[in-house]
Amino acid sequence: MLRRLAPVVLSLLVMVLGVTALAARPQRSAPPHTADFVVVAGVAGLRWEDVDPRTTPTLWRMAERGSIGSLSVRSAHRPTCPVDGWLTLGAGSFAAWNGNRPAGGCPQQAVTVERPDGTGAKLPDQESVVHYNQEQLPWGAVPGSLAESVRCSVAVGPGAAVAAARPFGRVDRYAPALPEDPTQLLGSCVLSIVDLGTVAGTTRAQREAAARTADAQLARVLAARPPHSLVLVAGISDTDRSARLHVAVADGPGWERGWLTSPTTGRDGYLQLVDLAPTALAALGRPMPERLFVGRPAVAVDGRPDLADAIAKPLDAEREAANQRAVAGWFYTLLAAVLMLLAVAVLPLLRRARRHAGPHGPEPVPRRVVAVVELLLIAAALAVPAALLADAVPWWRAERPGLTFAGVTALLVAAGTAAVRFAPGYGSTLGPLGAVAALTALVVGADVVTGARLQLNGVVGYSAQAGGRYAGLGTVGLGVFLAAALLSAGWLAQQVRKGWRPAVMVAVTGLAVVIVGSPYLGADPIGAIALTAGLSVAAVISAGGWLTVSRLAWAVMAALGVTIGLAVLDLRRPVGERGSLGRFLAAFGDGTGGLTLHRFSTSNFDTLVSSPLTVLALAGALLVWFALLQPWGGLMRLFGIYPAMRAAMAGTAVAAVIGGVLGGVALDVAGAAAALVVPMAALAALRVLDHSTDRTVPTSGRPRGVGSGVAGEDGSGSDGGGTGGVGPLGDGGPGGAGGATGGRDAGRVQPGTATSDGPVG
Structure with a gap:
């Protein structure tokens, strides 16, 4: 009875231990409420190869004191064009702008932004975009979910308007470009989204010029940031048919000199575009919208080296x-x-x-x-x-x-x-x-x-x-x-x-x-x-x-x-x-x-x-x-x-x-x-x-048709004589190879030699 129960007990023990091990999850503390204001600054196409102390000094200094990561800009379309990236940011889920596009390309897509009252704005296409994502795309994203989660939001630039528009198209506060002094604008709402432009081009000189312009805009944002605020800089999208990793930097209280990561990636130094919306709400201490976000709040983990060495890793x-x-x-x-x-x-x-x-x-x-x-x-x-x-x-x-x-x-x-x-x-x-x-x-x-x-x-x-x-x-x-x-x-x-x-x-x-x-x-x-x-x-x-x-x-x-x-x-x-x-x-x-x-x-x-x-x-x-x-x-x-x-x-x-x-x-x-x-x-x-025709030396005294006891092709004896073995096709027929077929170590006799087991398959 003990011999029979031991394998069963061992099997049950392994199953219980397996479920216990699978149920255990790494302990990561929930992102704390770290800011009174959040500013998300997006730059379409910005990659880590564009960041250096000479071309982007403001972003370099910000990355030195903050936390950095490689951003995957996946959206509901591939590649993620700028308008798709901004829309995914505002949805907190994989979204895409409706309309035709060349296969694998990113056309220049103009977004209509109306300003009926001079304070806010309206996107007339927003309702059709929401319908397109809800009915025709598999993720069921709701563009505008981020803006709906806060009482008031600010958008600067057309890309930011796409991210900050509510599902019915309303943008609470809007400016087509940064004013001379953006302090009052950025402090008017707890959430601000700023479009710093696009870094693109086929030559290195073109990309450097675009990155330098975006960095100058970022300097104005940082100079006017509200007190006790978190600033997120993100390379919001691709700009051509190649899918690449982009820049992500977080600067604010509790985000000093670390690696950005999120539960959706599970690897230090990596996060997704869909994680930015939950990160902003978590930093503000706001609840997440149920069933709408597929991203998770990012956190900063220790262990990041000096910035030059840290940037070399994502590069x-x-x-x-x-x-x-x-x-x-x-x-x-x-x-x-x-x-x-x-x-x-x-x-x-x-x-x-x-x-x-x-x-x-x-x-x-x-x-x-x-x-x-x-x-x-x-x-x-x-x-x-x-x-x-x-x-x-x-x-x-x-x-x-x-x-x-x-x-x-x-x-x-x-x-x-x-x-x-x-x-x-x-x-x-x-x-x-x-x-x-x-x-x-x-x-x-x-x-x-x-x-x-x-x-x-x-x-x-x-x-x-x-x-x-x-x-x-x-x-x-x-x-x-x-x-x-x-x-x-x-x-x-x-x-x-x-x-x-x-x-x-x-x-x-x-x-x-x-x-x-x-x-x-x-x-x-x-x-x-x-x-x-x-x-x-x-x-x-x-x-x-x-x-x-x-x-x-x-x-x-x-x-x-x-x-x-x-x-x-x-x-x-x-x-x-x-x-x-x-x-x-x-x-x-x-x-x-x-x-x-x-x-x-x-x-x-x-x-x-x-x-x-x-x-x-x-x-x-x-x-x-x-x-x-x-x-x-x-x-x-x-x-x-x-x-x-x-x-x-x-x-x-x-x-x-x-x-x-x-x-x-x-x-x-x-x-x-x-x-x-x-x-x-x-x-x-x-x-x-x-070895299908190998013969084994019969054991004297065995009845005819009974295996010789040397079984298994390798001579292990694990499934040998006495079981009947297998027939010519391995089908378990009588007189098969289980007893009559010997292993390599069992010895071989000449074909046709008479044995007590008779001929084999």
């Missing part, structure tokens, strides 16, 4: 992100092409891998050819973790960054392949698979545990310029990590007794669930739910047998238990502290679930038709279905002899599909997982077919 990140976009395109294309070529090369090897016992049959493929193909499969499986590790080398600073990245990645792939080749147990059937999975899990897991520095702006990570993710585990990282974790767990489970296999699967993969879902680490609760679902399926079939209705019910109950536990704990937190899962469920409770589903479906479709990882996922599925799972493919035989590996691969498929669909990235997670799983499945299938 370097900007350069890496700019090169990442170009390099990632050809990397995924090349990876998909290599995997497809390897699939074509593996097909004839699978056809001829099974050795015939009779005198006639096709000549076997030379051992050297098989050995080379195996090494190529290992190298292909290690391509993604090698590309992740390559970001530890600053390849983007080289004169030819693409070639430098390719060279570093190739060296790391070669080193990883050599490590797997000379690792103990390489000659066994599952040896290479276990080594590759463990190495991949170690690389990705170590990066996430140490802050996911290689994920940010990495070729196989995520770009802060894209504005989708800034910290934790990215889409590609999630795919390879969940596959590596489940395969590693399956390999380890195969080494123990059947009764302990579910516990091993839960223990190993449960740790991966915590790494993925913890807000301190992977910060991906959707990925944690997907991995929990895959783990549940893998655990119930890891000891052998099929996924019966009762087993599926237990798996669903376990996955729902973890998910519901995490969701309940997340929903009990204050609104501003909830994770993405809590916000997702809260949206259905407050009637905005339709918009959430619309965003997910739109994102899934766009990703499905445009991502190169879709090709990887589909190509891997075709290879598995039409080759590896065929009678001559070897994968069914592998599953019959090694049920824990069947469980791991089934769990990977479930987790990858769920993670991609719920995460809004379609088949991207499955494509990343396929880059690891499919080459390793092909290699293991080749090896299990190579």
Whole structure:
């Protein structure tokens, strides 16, 4: 009884600890009421490369004493044109101006500002813009939400009028330009929004001239700022088709010499445009409008060095992100092409891998050819973790960054392949698979545990310029990590007794669930739910047998238990502290679930038709279905002899599909997982077919048809004689390979030699 209960108790303990770890969130104090007035000064197109002591002395001094960050200006349109940026600032959510625009461009868009009374202003187009964002865009933003949250606001310039206009178009106080002495104007309302112009141009001289003009305007604002005020300077938008990171500076009491960050990014030194409206209200001590803001108040964290060194960090990140976009395109294309070529090369090897016992049959493929193909499969499986590790080398600073990245990645792939080749147990059937999975899990897991520095702006990570993710585990990282974790767990489970296999699967993969879902680490609760679902399926079939209705019910109950536990704990937190899962469920409770589903479906479709990882996922599925799972493919035989590996691969498929669909990235997670799983499945299938006609020396006294006790392709004896093994197709038929097929260490006799077990498949 104790032996039976121990695996169950261990599994439950891991689940409880996992939910506890996922529920814990980093403790960040709420932004305090720090100002009586807030002035938001926006400069469209202002980037950190435009800031220096000579060109922008006022902004430089302000940044020296204040807090700084890199601002993602994502809006409902891409790229974010100036009018979209101003509108997003006023909405506190991803918004966009209606009207036609050239694909990928930012036209000069005139905003009509009427002044009926000489004090305020009116935007006649505002109501149609609100309708456009509410009815036709997936975010349901309400332009003017920031102005509606304060009693009075001031706008200076047409861009500021767009941000300060209330939903019906009224601007409380308006000036088309800064007056000679703006002191009285800026002190007339608690919130002022100032348009300092645009920094744009194709030459360095043009950008410097525009930045110098904006800096002179900023000097007048700072000279006239109200007492006890917070001044926010933001590069409010892009000015061309390229998405870039922009300037963000906060200067005021409590914002001295720090890094700006917000809960929406989770990484020090980064914040989003949608965070500026909540930051202004939090500094004023005003409540947030319910369900309207998607941003969160920014805070200042310590640890910023001198300004020159501090600016070098976002500049370097900007350069890496700019090169990442170009390099990632050809990397995924090349990876998909290599995997497809390897699939074509593996097909004839699978056809001829099974050795015939009779005198006639096709000549076997030379051992050297098989050995080379195996090494190529290992190298292909290690391509993604090698590309992740390559970001530890600053390849983007080289004169030819693409070639430098390719060279570093190739060296790391070669080193990883050599490590797997000379690792103990390489000659066994599952040896290479276990080594590759463990190495991949170690690389990705170590990066996430140490802050996911290689994920940010990495070729196989995520770009802060894209504005989708800034910290934790990215889409590609999630795919390879969940596959590596489940395969590693399956390999380890195969080494123990059947009764302990579910516990091993839960223990190993449960740790991966915590790494993925913890807000301190992977910060991906959707990925944690997907991995929990895959783990549940893998655990119930890891000891052998099929996924019966009762087993599926237990798996669903376990996955729902973890998910519901995490969701309940997340929903009990204050609104501003909830994770993405809590916000997702809260949206259905407050009637905005339709918009959430619309965003997910739109994102899934766009990703499905445009991502190169879709090709990887589909190509891997075709290879598995039409080759590896065929009678001559070897994968069914592998599953019959090694049920824990069947469980791991089934769990990977479930987790990858769920993670991609719920995460809004379609088949991207499955494509990343396929880059690891499919080459390793092909290699293991080749090896299990190579030993399909092996014979073992029978044990005297055994009845005919009973296994000899030396079972498993690697001689582990874990699923051997006495179980009936598998038939020629690995289907669990009598007289199959479970007892009659020996491992590499079991010894081989000549084909056709009579044994007490009779002929094998």
